[in-house]
Amino acid sequence: MEFNKKIIATNFSWLLIEKFLKIFGIFAVNILLVPFLSISNYGLLNYGIAINLLIFAGVTSYRDNLLKLLSQDLKLGLDKIVGLTLFRLILIMLFYCLSTLLFENSEVFFIIFGAVVNLTDLPECYWQSQNKMNIPxxxxxxxxVIFSILKIYSITVLKSFNTFCLFFFFENVTNTIVSYILLATKINLVKCISLYSFLDTFRFLNASKSLILSNTISVAYLKLDQIMIKQVLGEAVLGYYGLVININELVHAFPFILSTALAPSIFSSSNEDKLLQKFKSLLLNVSIIGLACVVLINILYPLVLYFLHQEWKNVFIMPIVSVGTFVLFQCYLVSKYLVFKGYLRQFLMRSLIATLFAITLNYFLMKHFGIIVCAITFTLNQIFVGLLSNYLLRDNKIFKIQIEAYSNLFKVNSYLDFKNTMLSLLKSRSII
Incomplete structure (x- = not known):
């Protein structure tokens, strides 16, 4: 399948709309409800979401490989979607059976179980391979929108945090049901069901095991700190730290969506020199956007604290965490390149090192120095994972390109070129 700029821009536009609305919508709802939830309940909410994302990352990490397969062989890719669906349904039943032993808090259970029943990533891979992301x-x-209204109602009117978490769960269930109904309008899923497609799923998962383990660990080093804060320092402290992290995650949408939208073109590219040349310009532009976003959130954070009537004693956490966020802008794109080049083992090792570093540092120092340890660990890990680890690759061309992109941030011409690029895109309407 050919992937031209117009197709990439279309996918990017729809993914961008969905991601920004989802992140901003969830953030806006959660932030507006802080005074009603209390900072402790907000911490408990972030604790559940951290585990939710950890589970969801593990069960959806094969997405790039599935998208690649759909782009190359649609019929075989659809068989994998059906096989993976059956596999995930078995996981749902197993998780439910174990849930009574793992989680005593019903609110946390509803949030975490929402990740297990969320199967929307599978139909989305089909729509993305067909360049029809507008549908999902x-x-x-x-x-x-519907469930945001219901969640606001549950807190402001019903004053029930349990009902809020229940709506969080049913939102995921509804998304899953709707996504498969939409897929069934285009594809006869029943014809794809076979014992072979189910058994072959295990071969596909085995081929993706490095990516699954790596992505799970990648999320682990980002989210384990929140889980540890809840256990060591309590839910209220996690609430303050979660507020900082959630604001930073708002600006993660752009590089995440851009890297996802560009994945098909990366996989279909056969000329590495042209790919690296495009990457050089892309990383510079993304770094400029990242720098602007980081400056903006540091300016706005005190205003958010004032609006929510929260304590200012942890205001210094934001500048530390935002440095890691700046590095993360390049990290999303570089990760796609590493998958394309087949550096799965290196991808796994760097994530594992970052996870072990975060666990060790937080375990020994968090109790004595508080959440500043988590903020410093987060930033150091981003610098290692997103930049320094690429120097250790056998082919470290991407590291050199990253350094060049960062050094060009100090040149005025880079910002003029960025302005011209954005004006050109808007004029041609290629990103609308």
């Missing part, structure tokens, strides 16, 4: 995006935005 519109449905998810509608569901998001």
């Amino acid at each position: 995006v519109i449905s998810k935005v509608v569901v998001l």
